[in-house]
Amino acid sequence: MQKDIHEKNLNSPSKVGGYSNTKATLALAKASFRSIMRSPSAVVFTLAFPLIFILVFGFLGGGGTRIDVGVTPGSDINNPVMGMLEKTGMIRLVKDKSKAEFDKLLEKGNVDAMIDIHRKINSAAYSVNVVYTSASRDKGGILKSVLNNIFYDKTLKPTVAEIKESTITGREYKTIDFILPGQLGFSLLSTGVFGTAFVFLSLRQTLVIKRFFATPVRRSSIVIGEGIARIGFALIGALFIILIGHFFFGFTLVHGALTVVNMLILATLGVIVFMGFGFIISGIAKSESMVPPISNIITLPQFLLSGTFFSIEAFPGWLQPISRALPLTYLNDAMRKVAFEGLGLWDVKFQIMILLLWGICIYAVAVKVFKWE
Amino acid sequence: METKKAIISVKDLVKKYDDFVAVQGLSFEVYEHEIFGLLGPNGAGKTTTLEIIETLRDKTSGEIIVDGFSVDKNPQQIKQIIGVQLQAAGYYPNLNLIELIELFAGLYGANIKPMEMLEKVNLQDKAKAKYKALSGGQKQRFSIATTLINQPKIIFLDEPTTGLDPQARRNLWDLITEIRDAGTTVVITTHYMDEAEQLCDRVAFVERGQIIALDTPDNLIDQLVSSGFERKKEVKKANLEDVFINLTGQEWRE
Ligand SMILES: Nc1ncnc2c1ncn2[C@@H]1O[C@H](COP(=O)(O)OP(=O)(O)OP(=O)(O)O)[C@@H](O)[C@H]1O
């Protein structure tokens, strides 16, 4: 044993200058990644929660039926049919959009049908023209029966002469196509915020970082190493969620693998931005028990208001500006556009820009409040 | 000591925490290949002094040279040639001992076989255990293993034997002596005088941030005896610790 130590000392003079920061960073990334994979809370937050929500919504289907019916520009508005439709409480009439906008919405199933009502020439009766979309078959079906009910309503009968119906073919927009990107976004948010905050706080408090500082490792290596591990873990989680969604719930990936790659790039950007929140929290929290409440202040509003479960268009008007200020809103939006509409990253540059802007602000604060000791 | 070349030299070291002066003008040298002990009551400033030499804390004033490097100008070089065991330190959570050693090897840029490091401190059986699951003595041994990863010229051990049972302590002394014999300089703090007497080549007594005595344990004892000091009671041929060791054996406890 003694001889052993001797040999070691002889054949390894302290190699000043031969030190590799990359090696140190990677060693940290590896250690951190192992540690995350073994931490139950990380796995639960990143994978189990989103998957449970996807499962629930995947099976529940729509959840609270509301049918968006576009009113074709130029349609008569002051007629009894419109009134009856609105009174059902199920139908929301969407007005004030151009024909081209409506066509797009209809094709994606963002509006479930279009309605066009005209007084018949030389008659007091109305002609009702309905266009359904194959992108939203279920809701189209509901609308159809609602219309039929109305058509046979005694008070209306004399005034409505005919209903003309047709269906356009669009890409079917399923609940999963809305829910999955939202859950993915939220998973990235919680991994970024909770994970980062907990790790740096506990490394600081248990003096792990102090012991690191007794080695030649640089501070940047510690941050980057942790970052690599966290991003790697988040991306594996994201890939897992996307694949389960695609193969078990029919999540639409317009361009297949390319779409997945684009989503993962967005996920990386998202998790980097969200980690900034984690750095801030680790700096201001005095103890581990303070991490969850502070983290919730950041994650909960985004969970509720960033279009994770409901399209933010469904929120009351006064809430929408708040929703539109949150970073997760833009990540979710970009994810949905990339996944379902098949847009490229350049097409969502606006969303990316807002995320980057958030990133710059968050990290500016993080640099100020982050504590090493 | 055949060679008396100073590997650490501390001159007029002062450390203030706000108004409180924890270290008040310490000066001492540590020679190459010796075991140097810093002794003194709680709060004397031992840990503070060590951590300043280890480049982990800033000093208020004074000059410190470690193997030719100044703590002000070359902290990075110093870190590469020292091994540090902190009085209180944790290790990365959720990793087993082998993985922790691998991590440190990466941080130091050292090429070592993790298992060999664990064998040095007789922890090979615990290779797959988590740090948290170790006993106090095993934790101390593991900490010492991490100080050896970069084959340092100097290691700093801050109370490595606190909380250990008598034979674990003795076994740790053997380990520390081996490390010294292999050519590494050891700086150690302890509250056990028997330990300092057995282990240290030279000791410094620190009180309220000042050195009040510095010499070999033998010389310090001789000085006291020659000043006319006598123990109150004749000592028996054995003490309770000898009984403990005799009853429980000498091996490492797992
Ligand atoms: N970070 C700090 N801030 C303020 N005061 C400190 C700090 N660290 C240590 N001190 C004070 O400095 C003095 C010396 O502390 P130090 O830890 O160096 O003592 P020590 O000799 O190692 O004691 P022990 O034997 O108990 O480990 C103590 O009075 C302590 O309260």
Ligand SMILES: [Mg+2]
């Ligand atoms: Mg101390």
